[in-house]
Amino acid sequence: MFRSFVMALVLTLFTLSSSQAADTGWLTMPDNDHAQVRATAQKSPTGDVKILLEVQLESGWKTYWRSPGEGGVAPEINWSQDIAEMAWHWPSPSAFDVAGIHTQGYDKQVVFPISLSAVNRDSLEGVLTLSTCSNVCLLTDYPLIFDFNQPAPADFEWQYNQAMAKVPVTTGLVTSVSSDYQNSQLNIALQRENGNWVTPNIYLDPPEGMLYGIPQVTKNNEQLFVSVDVTDDWGDKAGDISGKQLSFVVTDNHFSRQVNSTIGQGEFSVTPSSSSVGSVGLWSILAFALLGGLILNLMPCVLPVLAMKLGSVLHIEKRDTGTIRKQFSLSVAGILVSFWALALFMTGLRFSQEAIGWGIQFQSPWFIGFMVLITAIFTANLFGLFELRLSSDINTKIATAGGKGNSRHFWEGAFATLLATPCSAPFLGTAVAYALIAPLSELWLIFTALGVGMSLPWILVAVFPSVAKVLPKPGKWMNKLRIILGFMMLLSCIWLITLLIPHFGIPIVATLFVLIALLLLIAIAKHYGKKALLVSTVITLVLGGSTYLFSMQPETQTLAGKDVINWQPLTEHALHQALSDNKRVFVDVTADWCVTCKANKYNVLLREDVQKALSEPDVVALRGDWTKPSDEITQFLKQRGQVAVPFNQIYGPCNKEGEILPPLLNKDSMLTILSEAKGAQ
Numbered sequence: 001m002f003r004s005f006v007m008a009l010v011l012t013l014f015t016l017s018s019s020q021a022a023d024t025g026w027l028t029m030p031d032n033d034h035a036q037v038r039a040t041a042q043k044s045p046t047g048d049v050k051i052l053l054e055v056q057l058e059s060g061w062k063t064y065w066r067s068p069g070e071g072g073v074a075p076e077i078n079w080s081q082d083i084a085e086m087a088w089h090w091p092s093p094s095a096f097d098v099a100g101i102h103t104q105g106y107d108k109q110v111v112f113p114i115s116l117s118a119v120n121r122d123s124l125e126g127v128l129t130l131s132t133c134s135n136v137c138l139l140t141d142y143p144l145i146f147d148f149n150q151p152a153p154a155d156f157e158w159q160y161n162q163a164m165a166k167v168p169v170t171t172g173l174v175t176s177v178s179s180d181y182q183n184s185q186l187n188i189a190l191q192r193e194n195g196n197w198v199t200p201n202i203y204l205d206p207p208e209g210m211l212y213g214i215p216q217v218t219k220n221n222e223q224l225f226v227s228v229d230v231t232d233d234w235g236d237k238a239g240d241i242s243g244k245q246l247s248f249v250v251t252d253n254h255f256s257r258q259v260n261s262t263i264g265q266g267e268f269s270v271t272p273s274s275s276s277v278g279s280v281g282l283w284s285i286l287a288f289a290l291l292g293g294l295i296l297n298l299m300p301c302v303l304p305v306l307a308m309k310l311g312s313v314l315h316i317e318k319r320d321t322g323t324i325r326k327q328f329s330l331s332v333a334g335i336l337v338s339f340w341a342l343a344l345f346m347t348g349l350r351f352s353q354e355a356i357g358w359g360i361q362f363q364s365p366w367f368i369g370f371m372v373l374i375t376a377i378f379t380a381n382l383f384g385l386f387e388l389r390l391s392s393d394i395n396t397k398i399a400t401a402g403g404k405g406n407s408r409h410f411w412e413g414a415f416a417t418l419l420a421t422p423c424s425a426p427f428l429g430t431a432v433a434y435a436l437i438a439p440l441s442e443l444w445l446i447f448t449a450l451g452v453g454m455s456l457p458w459i460l461v462a463v464f465p466s467v468a469k470v471l472p473k474p475g476k477w478m479n480k481l482r483i484i485l486g487f488m489m490l491l492s493c494i495w496l497i498t499l500l501i502p503h504f505g506i507p508i509v510a511t512l513f514v515l516i517a518l519l520l521l522i523a524i525a526k527h528y529g530k531k532a533l534l535v536s537t538v539i540t541l542v543l544g545g546s547t548y549l550f551s552m553q554p555e556t557q558t559l560a561g562k563d564v565i566n567w568q569p570l571t572e573h574a575l576h577q578a579l580s581d582n583k584r585v586f587v588d589v590t591a592d593w594c595v596t597c598k599a600n601k602y603n604v605l606l607r608e609d610v611q612k613a614l615s616e617p618d619v620v621a622l623r624g625d626w627t628k629p630s631d632e633i634t635q636f637l638k639q640r641g642q643v644a645v646p647f648n649q650i651y652g653p654c655n656k657e658g659e660i661l662p663p664l665l666n667k668d669s670m671l672t673i674l675s676e677a678k679g680a681q
Contacts, residue, residue: 022152024144026056032140034058035132039144042152042160043119046566049148050160051114053128055106061134062107065093067205069103069212073131073139075112080125084118089573091166092249092256093203095214102214103133104203113163122148158502161569161625165632168249168256169572172639181242181263184230186212190250190259192222198253200224205247207263210238224250255635289449294456327409328462332455334413339451343444365503368496368593374415375493376516383486385523413458490520491543499593502627563606565614570624571632575651578620584652584677586614589624589633589645596663597646604665613671618678652677 023040038054055063055075064072066088077086089112093104116124128142153159176191188202197219206212213229230238242264250257452459493516500509517540525533568574570587578585588605590597604610614621624633626645637647640660648661650670655677661670 022146022148022150024146027142029140029142032132032138034061034134034138035063035130035140037128037130037142039128039146040152040156040159041124041146041148042156043148044566047117047119049116049119049124049146050156050569051116051146052156052160052163053112053114054109055112055130056109057107057132059108061132062096062103062105063110063130063132064103064105065203066090067104067203068131069095069105070101071103072105072133072137073129075128075130077114077126077128077144081121083116085116087115087573087577089113089115089164089167091163092168092251095201095203097214102212111163111166113160113167124148157569158625158628161630161632164569164571164573165630167571167573167632168251168258169632169635169639170258170260170576171572172635173252173255173257174250174259177259177261179246179261179263181230181240184238186226186228186230186241186263188226188228188246188248190224190226192224192252196221197224200250200252202226203249203251204228205245206230207241207244209233210241254631286446286449289446290453290456294453325462328458330407330409331413332458332462334410334415335455335458336413336448336451337410338414339447339454340444343447347443365500368499368503372493372496372500372512372516375489375496376520379486379489379493380520380523383483383520383524383527385520385527413455487539487543490540494543499627502592562611564611565605565621567621567623570622570636572636574620574622578622579651579656582618582653584616584619584674585650585658586619586621586674587624587647587649587651587658588621589626589637589647591626591645593627594645600646600648600665604667604670607667610667610671613674619674650674650677654678 022042024038026036026038028036034057036056039051041049041051043049053075057063064074066074068074079086091106091110091112093106096103096105096107124144124146126144128144130140130142132138132140173193174190175193177188179186179188181187200217200219202215202217204212204215209232211231211233213231215226215228218225230241232238244263246259246261246263248259250259494513497509497513497516500512521533521537521540524536567588570589575585575587590601605614613619624630624636626633626637637645640647640649640658642660644663646663646665648665648670649658650661650673651658652674655673659673659677661673
């Protein structure tokens with residue numbers, strides 16, 4: 001009662017001197033200058049509220065995890081109104097052992113994601129009680145006041161997802177756990193998934209009324225053994241805790257897992273969700289790889305390069321078969337070497353236990369910027385604005401579309417491979433997913449098959465150069481074809497520019513686009529005159545505007561229709577919570593740089609019947625954005641044997657394991673699986 005009175009008084013005084021907002025700004029209190037707190041919030045139309053609580057601590061100070069250990073108090077928020085449900089998500093903590101006292105918590109900085117349900121007001125007030133300790137401990141109250149009529153920060157959703165990525169997941173890392181309790185000592189054995197333990201740590205939640213001592217951890221390859229003394233709250237010998245809840249977080253080499261079991265329970269296995277490659281044989285995977293690589297040539301990111309390559313045949317005098325065979329063979333070599341380079345890169349990442357995935361280089365703004373530069377140079381060259389002869393500089397080699405050297409044909413194949421990686425064509429995702437969990441010998445075999453598959457059109461011309469002879473004879477039409485290919489390459493360049501928006505924002509990217517467009521238009525005006533300038537300006541504006549509208553329009557209102565689905569951030573916790581509530585779940589992992597993702601969006605997800613199905617009361621739609629690196633989404637994909645986007649999966653009361661959908665969605669098949677997941681009513 002007294003604490004409620006104090007909370008109300010503090011909130012009243014604070015309200016008199018502060019304006020309400022969805023962002024509290026950094027808060028400090030006079031009695032504690034060692035910590036500062038900031039809270040930002042966002043409310044959905046359904047009353048769900050997401051909060052990011054940031055805590056910054058001076059050096060030498062710490063705050064606490066949900067189970068603080070032998071000292072300290074976990075942070076908590078008391079709200080001034082009744083909250084139907086509050087979920088406080090805890091990032092993986094660290095252990096602090098001072099003077100024989102074992103505590104679990106955070107130092108320097110920590111961000112807590114918090115979610116609330118059924119908030120039916122436009123404002124929310126509460127008091128955060130935070131315990132911070134160094135040589136002394138302070139218990140400090142921070143008033144939190146939110147006005148949901150005020151906007152949250154523009155990048156709130158991304159920041160929230162980043163914070164959730166640091167919350168332990170409930171699958172992976174551990175394949176089996178067993179525990180027993182004897183003579184006031186708890187013993188736990190864990191089996192590591194896919195490899196040996198490296199730097200394991202464990203953080204335990206004791207049962208109510210009990211205390212755990214300092215865990216003693218030993219490892220033996222893939223086995224981890226933990227023993228910990230147990231006492232009651234007074235430090236006396238504990239009673240029998242067999243049958244009580246066993247809850248802990250185990251971490252190893254940047255991975256973290258929340259485990260829930262029962263003390264004294266025998267070994268249980270934790271298996272990942274069903275994978276699309278579970279029972280597929282190697283020969284089938286190789287067939288998928290060949291077909292998936294072949295289809296890459298039809299993707300809009302690769303087609304301009306192939307068309308340009310075929311167009312280069314027109315410049316060969318008398319269509320010399322030997323020259324054609326040599327040039328296309330070099331391009332095939334470029335494709336194959338590039339796929340082998342990708343295999344080598346994936347091999348190195350596997351040994352370093354880093355995240356791997358198809359197309360992840362497009363998460364780097366610097367790689368995208370490099371590709372923008374290369375496609376812009378290709379565009380200018382196709383427009384005939386300049387001719388570059390080969391030099392020792394690799395960029396010049398890649399950029400050259402004319403000249404008499406042979407190296408450029410190799411680099412054209414390599415360039416086509418780089419442009420192909422944001423595409424997850426049908427069959428390609430299955431092949432790559434298998435490759436990245438298969439033995440290294442099979443990984444290299446599959447990536448070779450991918451390279452051969454993508455090379456097939458190029459190989460066809462190399463083996464049968466006479467194919468090139470069916471092309472029309474050289475003439476003025478060649479210049480027109482070259483201009484058409486130039487605008488196709490310009491479209492690729494503009495698309496790549498839009499991929500920089502999530503990294504640098506619209507103003508900077510718009511400035512980059514205008515700068516590149518002006519340079520091209522000025523060069524066109526000098527080279528071809530005012531008439532060509534006018535036509536090129538109109539076409540550039542149409543291409544730029546169309547690309548922007550299709551790639552960066554708001555998710556809720558698109559040219560293809562209105563998105564009325566209440567998408568929620570994808571987390572393992574949200575998935576398991578929905579399943580525990582007997583809901584159906586539709587998972588969509590996408591990225592701005594993923595061409596197939598855009599096709600799924602416009603061809604399937606925005607269709608009226610799909611929108612209606614995914615808006616049903618018993619359906620929870622979870623979306624993960626992999627445009628930028630995200631450890632949580634990477635782990636989510638890996639636990640399901642996937643390494644590429646798009647990724648879609650459907651769960652339900654009749655499909656607890658989840659069914660993975662093909663990369664290229666089919667509306668009727670998707671709706672059928674979603675309906676079957678519901679089961680009998």
